[in-house]
Amino acid sequence: MRAIVSDRYGSLDVLQLKDIERPRPGPGEVAVRVRAAGVDPSIWHLTSGQPYLIRLLGFGLRRPRRLVPGLDLAGTIEEIGPGVTDLRPGDEVFGTADGSFAEYAIAKASRVVAKPANLAFDQAAAVPVSACTALKGLLSVQSGQRLLVIGAGGGVGSYAVQLAKARQAHVTGVCSTAKTDLVKMLGADEIVDYKRNPSPAATMSSWTPPATDRFPNCANTSRPRAHWSSSAAKAAASSSAASPAPCAPPCSRHS
Structure with a gap:
């Protein structure tokens, strides 16, 4: 073959x-x-x-x-x-x-x-790896919760936005300028363009707990997404908010 x-x-x-x-x-x-x-x-x-x-x-x-x-x-x-x-x-x-x-x-x-x-x-x-990675990070998301999805326009992030909306959560997606239309189409309630706002410190203050319940990090470590990832991790560490790892084991029918 x-x-x-x-x-x-x-x-x-x-x-x-x-x-x-x-x-x-x-x-x-x-x-x-x-x-x-x-x-x-x-x-x-x-x-x-x-x-x-x-x-x-x-x-x-x-x-x-x-x-x-x-x-x-x-x-x-x-x-x-x-x-x-x-x-x-x-x-x-x-x-x-x-x-x-x-x-x-x-x-x-x-x-x-x-x-x-x-x-x-x-x-x-x-679908398999990216969608199941997102699903495993969002299994406990409940209706009405607020999520800040970092890397919302990527492989895992695009599934995270859709899965969170299917669970009736409020989703804010962080993505680049080129992905804003996609993330909006996927159902995000709010969108933040990290290229136009590379310094998240001021913006993050309005999403920190209790305003935001979870900070799924679906981005890699390249700048400026790394700044958003770091800020979200600090916010999550200061509360009970969850920040799923950016990757997870491949899915199986038993997952």
């Missing part, structure tokens, strides 16, 4: 299209014919090996431990392994699998679910 492979750390130039042996599912696993695969910042981190700490966390010290990158996917079940009873060849699914940048990928049966009929494969492949 054809796959994108990376046998050393470096820029995106180290990624190569090669023919490799097709993997077979083991017990509790399924082989998915990949129709679409998602891309997020973790792909760059695992390709470049930076920050270097990730190499010490089991992803490979000198070279990537996993030859084929990719995690999010959507496709059809090609083959099932022993013990899999609730999925069948031909089922359309989406979820996560190690090595999704290939024609076929092996996934644990518990980490893929039926793809909704109203979602295209490429749309479904953009």
